[in-house]
Amino acid sequence: MNDMRVVDRAVDAQDLKIDAKNVDVFYGTTHAIKGVNVEIQDKTVTAFIGPSGCGKSTFLRCLNRMNDTIDICRVTGDIRLEGEDIYHAKVDPVQLRAKVGMVFQKPNPFPKSIYDNVAYGPRIHGLAGNKADLDEIVEKSLKRAALWNEVKDRLDAPGTGLSGGQQQRLCIARAVATGPEVLLMDEPCSALDPIATAQVEELIDELRSRFSVVIVTHSMQQAARVSQKTAFFHLGELVEYDDTTQIFTNPKDPRTESYITGRIG
Amino acid sequence: MENQEHIVTSFDRDLEAIQAMIMKMGGLVEEGIANAALALEKRDADLAKAVRAGDKAIDELEERVNQEAALILALRQPTAGDLRTVLTVFRLSASLERIGDYAKNIAKRSSVVMQMQPINGTASALRRMARQVELMLKDALDAYIQRDTDLAMDVRERDLEVDQMYTALFREYLTFMMEDPRNITPCMHLHFMAKNIERMGDHVTTIAEQVIYLVDGEYPDDEREKGDRTPHDFGAEG
Numbered sequence: 001m002n003d004m005r006v007v008d009r010a011v012d013a014q015d016l017k018i019d020a021k022n023v024d025v026f027y028g029t030t031h032a033i034k035g036v037n038v039e040i041q042d043k044t045v046t047a048f049i050g051p052s053g054c055g056k057s058t059f060l061r062c063l064n065r066m067n068d069t070i071d072i073c074r075v076t077g078d079i080r081l082e083g084e085d086i087y088h089a090k091v092d093p094v095q096l097r098a099k100v101g102m103v104f105q106k107p108n109p110f111p112k113s114i115y116d117n118v119a120y121g122p123r124i125h126g127l128a129g130n131k132a133d134l135d136e137i138v139e140k141s142l143k144r145a146a147l148w149n150e151v152k153d154r155l156d157a158p159g160t161g162l163s164g165g166q167q168q169r170l171c172i173a174r175a176v177a178t179g180p181e182v183l184l185m186d187e188p189c190s191a192l193d194p195i196a197t198a199q200v201e202e203l204i205d206e207l208r209s210r211f212s213v214v215i216v217t218h219s220m221q222q223a224a225r226v227s228q229k230t231a232f233f234h235l236g237e238l239v240e241y242d243d244t245t246q247i248f249t250n251p252k253d254p255r256t257e258s259y260i261t262g263r264i265g
Numbered sequence: 266m267e268n269q270e271h272i273v274t275s276f277d278r279d280l281e282a283i284q285a286m287i288m289k290m291g292g293l294v295e296e297g298i299a300n301a302a303l304a305l306e307k308r309d310a311d312l313a314k315a316v317r318a319g320d321k322a323i324d325e326l327e328e329r330v331n332q333e334a335a336l337i338l339a340l341r342q343p344t345a346g347d348l349r350t351v352l353t354v355f356r357l358s359a360s361l362e363r364i365g366d367y368a369k370n371i372a373k374r375s376s377v378v379m380q381m382q383p384i385n386g387t388a389s390a391l392r393r394m395a396r397q398v399e400l401m402l403k404d405a406l407d408a409y410i411q412r413d414t415d416l417a418m419d420v421r422e423r424d425l426e427v428d429q430m431y432t433a434l435f436r437e438y439l440t441f442m443m444e445d446p447r448n449i450t451p452c453m454h455l456h457f458m459a460k461n462i463e464r465m466g467d468h469v470t471t472i473a474e475q476v477i478y479l480v481d482g483e484y485p486d487d488e489r490e491k492g493d494r495t496p497h498d499f500g501a502e503g
Binding site: 195198199201202205221224225244245248249 | 274339340341342
């Protein structure tokens with residue numbers, strides 16, 4: 001009777017991708033993240049949910065050292081990508097961000113052609129030996145972002161001329177072009193209409209066969225739809241981290257229940 | 266529009282999976298009805314035992330269907346036709362589980378009745394009635410999978426025949442019991458079996474009506490003719 005895998009939420013891999021321990025973040029004197037421990041699995045979509053200002057985006061940005069760019073921000077604790085300390089002095093943040101890609105809330109294509117948007121990362125990281133290699137990376141990335149069929153005849157057109165949903169998928173193609181291991185998404189659908197949102201959600205579900213995806217979303221429904229694991233943040237603390245099926249049907253912490261049922265926020 | 270796939274294809278897979286579980290339940294229940302009646306007619310104690318044991322699988326499936334359907338509600342927030350699909354799955358699994366219980370009860374009583382002197386023709390009459398319900402269930406499930414409201418309406422009408430068969434058996438058992446008090450115990454059991462089959466028919470009717478709701482978004486409202494005359498003919502209240 002177990003031959004039917006029903007609601008398709010089984011986590012295929014149990015390999016640990018990112019291991020964060022006792023992470024604290026301070027903005028000046030503000031204690032934004034308080035002792036967070038999270039284990040993020042490979043080939044899994046992990047959603048961070050919580051009310052505005054709960055620290056979910058801040059924590060996401062710790063995972064590829066985007067907080068380094070903020071002067072008053074101080075991160076302590078231990079964050080390891082495949083066992084390597086990403087805050088170690090010898091780690092180059094630019095190289096790290098090629099391995100831990102990021103997609104932002106508002107689509108932000110470069111003011112360049114569609115082709116050059118995707119080719120940008122592979123070029124600066126020297127991932128393609130020649131033009132043919134680069135063409136292949138661009139095509140493969142656009143296909144993975146489910147955008148190829150819509151743009152293959154106009155790769156020289158400016159990326160900024162695409163629709164919002166297409167621009168966001170272009171940004172995803174740009175992020176996957178460097179062959180990352182982890183894809184961080186900070187509210188990737190909040191500027192998109194429902195159809196473009198569904199397309200990006202479908203894409204996320206496909207991407208998880210290759211990457212570990214971590215998504216921050218204000219939409220609990222989106223977290224429920226796309227993720228296998230969900231972490232609920234509140235006031236800088238990680239309140240609960242469990243299988244999405246568990247969080248949305250029977251959360252253990254009363255604060256999680258209050259939030260997902262729309263009682264606190 | 267109905268046949269279009271969702272943009273998020275895993276949603277389609279979830280919906281297909283719970284419907285496949287309903288069909289699997291349906292298959293087990295059909296088998297249970299047929300075997301319970303066959304066990305009585307052939308006085309086959311092993312088969313009766315197998316029906317009783319088989320009900321466990323049906324109950325387990327019902328529990329799984331309900332859990333998975335609840336997950337879909339929590340994780341996908343289905344609307345419109347998708348919502349009706351999930352609501353229908355809940356009701357279908359409940360109806361199928363009840364029918365399975367009736368089949369189990371028939372099998373239990375068969376085991377007792379087969380120890381007694383057979384009463385001519387009664388077992389095969391029950392089996393014909395069970396066959397009728399089994400065919401109705403098969404058609405109701407076909408109507409479900411094919412989203413065929415005409416077939417579902419047809420199933421709903423056919424419940425009349427089951428009710429009429431029940432009324433006929435009710436009278437027959439009364440006659441047997443009046444003729445010879447030794448017939449009372451087997452006839453009481455046989456009567457409960459007939460009543461169980463009649464109730465199965467009602468649950469199949471519920472399934473058929475649920476299919477109509479699934480497709481049209483409304484339950485059929487016209488009054489059906491009821492064939493069970495026993496409450497009127499034999500002086501029961503209500």
